[in-house]
Amino acid sequence: MIPDQEETLPRSLIDLLWRDHPDAPTAGTRGPRARVSTGDVVEAAVRLADTSGLAAVTIRRLADALDVSTMSIYTHVNSRDDLLVLMADFAHLAMERTPYGRLGWRTRVQRVAESNLAQLRTRPWLHDIDDDRTALGPGTIAKYDHELAALVPLGLTPETCDAALTFVLDFVSASARALRTDPRAGEMAAHWPEWSVRLGAYLGDDFPLAQSVGAAAGEAMGAASSPSLAWDFGLARVLDALAALAPPRS
Amino acid sequence: MIPDQEETLPRSLIDLLWRDHPDAPTAGTRGPRARVSTGDVVEAAVRLADTSGLAAVTIRRLADALDVSTMSIYTHVNSRDDLLVLMADFAHLAMERTPYGRLGWRTRVQRVAESNLAQLRTRPWLHDIDDDRTALGPGTIAKYDHELAALVPLGLTPETCDAALTFVLDFVSASARALRTDPRAGEMAAHWPEWSVRLGAYLGDDFPLAQSVGAAAGEAMGAASSPSLAWDFGLARVLDALAALAPPRS
DNA sequence: TCTGTACGTCGTACAACGTACAGTGTTCTA
């Protein structure tokens, strides 16, 4: 069904993504048995990212965690960039996908939005993986399929359906980005007493709109936006916007 | 007005951001005259990023471009992270800000969206600068002020006004991200003939929704979404959503 | 005018990164 690789080329990313599929090419049977599998590497990398952020996912640290030598990692993964794709697909595959049943599109979309928000909150490193090849993985495709199903009751054309999903997910992604606490927030908070007086002096009476709105919207500290309000507001607007597309009887 | 720094501490980021303001602390007059200024460094860095991407903005290359030694850069900028903030603020300051005149909110918001899109298209490296401290800079504040003014005719509360602007800008940012051509797109295209048949084999009859919508929405190549449709669709939805908030007479 | 001090500049050095390359030893196949 799938043509064999000629010779012993490294398994390409797509085969690594689908490594659990029955048709996926398996490594040859010769040589010593692998002490770790590609899946093990990916899982360990995800664990590392979950606990210490994506910057901590270095080949050396990963090898340490798996108790193999640094270069062994490259037996199971072609490059760090490929590894990131595998990690993202792993995370997508792990997302819950309970069927929607008789739910209306509003509840469905809300569920999609909230589950994506939860995902990006628990695995903020997904924001830092921006590789189109992720779209080829089984987890990403399963996620796409399930989320498209949420929009079916709206009765849109395929192109519009894709655009609408993109619209929803882009909103969630941007909101989750804002919700993420900047690692530099500590420094910001530490210097804030000093910086705020300086900023006030610099601003003077300029930018009245920015100053009043920024003061009203911002909290005590420097962060000039209150993210949770933005989420509620934005989600309501997204649902409103989709409602305008919906058939009257729904 | 602004208290002097005690001793000779490095100028903090906020003073560097406001370096053109009359009240900004100037460096002491002793020692040899600086061969380059902080502004020169920032401009050179922006030029580098514009032509070769943010990854090309390394301290060494920057120093080469300015014809000074590597470590001299640190005389004018405290760290690479700080430099990125200065670059972002420089880019924001450079954006056009023509007054809105008698324009209605719809046209205004459309202008804001389109100018931000243009900005992110010509300087895609702005996507890679995600530092809350950027909000302290004069360019960023001026941009914020000008964009808030677009929403004034909607007559919203300050908090809602801020949330609405965030909503618009988040949409633009996400769309611009999708429009950006992945540097790995070449590899994707190169392997596509091989990968598409493999993917087809793996998929089989699974994920019918994803397959039909993906095929319809996707183009000939791998990219599974058509970004310009997403832009038109999304912008229309954003405007619809805001219209629901507007006073009837507008 | 002389001197101390603040300041710009520079070379060297270090730790960490991804990964190319050249082995070494193990296991199945012919």
Added chain:
DNA sequence: TAGAACACTGTACGTTGTACGACGTACAGA
């Protein structure tokens, strides 16, 4: 039993940000 295929490893290269100390220049106060 010979050979090929495979997992694994150590060393090494080029690159990054930047800490540190030395050196020279220019102004401030004596």
